[in-house]
Amino acid sequence: MDVVSDAISAVRTGRPSSNRLRVGGSWCTRLAPYEGAGFHVVLAGACWLVPETGGEPVTLGAGDVVLLPHGAGHVLADSPGDVARAVPFEEMRRPDGGGDGREVELLCGKYRLDRSRTHPLMAELPEVVHLPNRVGHHPELRSAVDLLANELDERRPGACLALPSLLDLLLIYMVRAWMSEAETGSWPSVLNDPVTTAALRALHSDPAAPWTNDRLAAAAGVSRATLTRRFTTLVGRAPMAYLTWWRLTLAATRLRDTDDSLTTVAREAGYGSPYALSHAFSREFGVTPGKYRVGAGSS
DSSP states (O other): OOHHHHHHHHHBOSOOEEEEEEEOSSOEEEEOOOSEEEEEEEEESOEEEEETTSOOOEEEOTTOEEEETTOOOEEEESSSSOGGGOEEGGGOOOTTOOSSSOOEEEEEEEEEBOGGGOOHHHHTSOSOEEEOOOTTSOHHHHHHHHHHHHHOOTTSTTHHHHHHHHHHHHHHHHHHHHHHHOSSOSHHHHTTOHHHHHHHHHHHHOTTSOOOHHHHHHHHTSOHHHHHHHHHHHHSSOHHHHHHHHHHHHHHHHHHHOOOOHHHHHHHTTOSSHHHHHHHHHHHHSSOHHHHHHHHHHO
16 A cells, blocks of 8 residues: 555545535535535536635636545635525525526535544645646546546446445545645655655555564665654654554554454554554553444444
8 A cells, every 4th residue: 555545544434425516696505514524526617615714715617626624614605705695505405506607516525534543644635625627737637527427327327336436536636636736735745755755655565564764774775864864854753653653543443444353453553462552552542442442433
């Protein structure tokens, strides 16, 4: 697994959900904050997105994609003016548009995320990631948008399986697109550094291996001092500290998503015994693996 895939997999739970919205005329709807990530794809027309966190209104055109990775509340409207008129999204029932030539069609949806063990790459995404439809930019994202538009008719054979799969692809492509254009955040720089990227790929490919700084430096093709300096500066943790955190994050994910025994979870995370895992897990997260599993199952 690569870092981006792992970062997404660690927080993704369940299946994404989506709704098709077709409106026209004067309209304004509010989407409440959500314990996950929200997204919108403009299939036709144009509208505005107004963040409730104080950010600037964003104009959205046909083919635009927007991700709200932290589930921030926001308003969608025909204009950015009086958002006090907004009605809850669940009450929007205007499937035939307004008939005035200003019809807008959107695909609005949500990803379920477990934020308790968020990878720093996902944590540093901005509140709103706007990816305009520009010729020649992010062709894989554009292809996903086109495929999504074609799969919205649930009467098509296989559409009920194709749609959630395409939505999962959409999330990957949105994160990729943000990383390629980001002007802030450390992780785009992290993954553009060949030494740090080589070390991260090695750790993520086999987190249970008996890694040491010397062995990891050899895998990255540099000296131990060079690896430690560059990795710590860019990632914000020393290599072995990052490895410990990632192993425990993987253990938490397996505890949440599987019925594997603690012995199996410990082995897969690189710990020699359930006791060793329990000790490290409790020190890092302040709760035993057993209590974490019970809490994750009831949430």
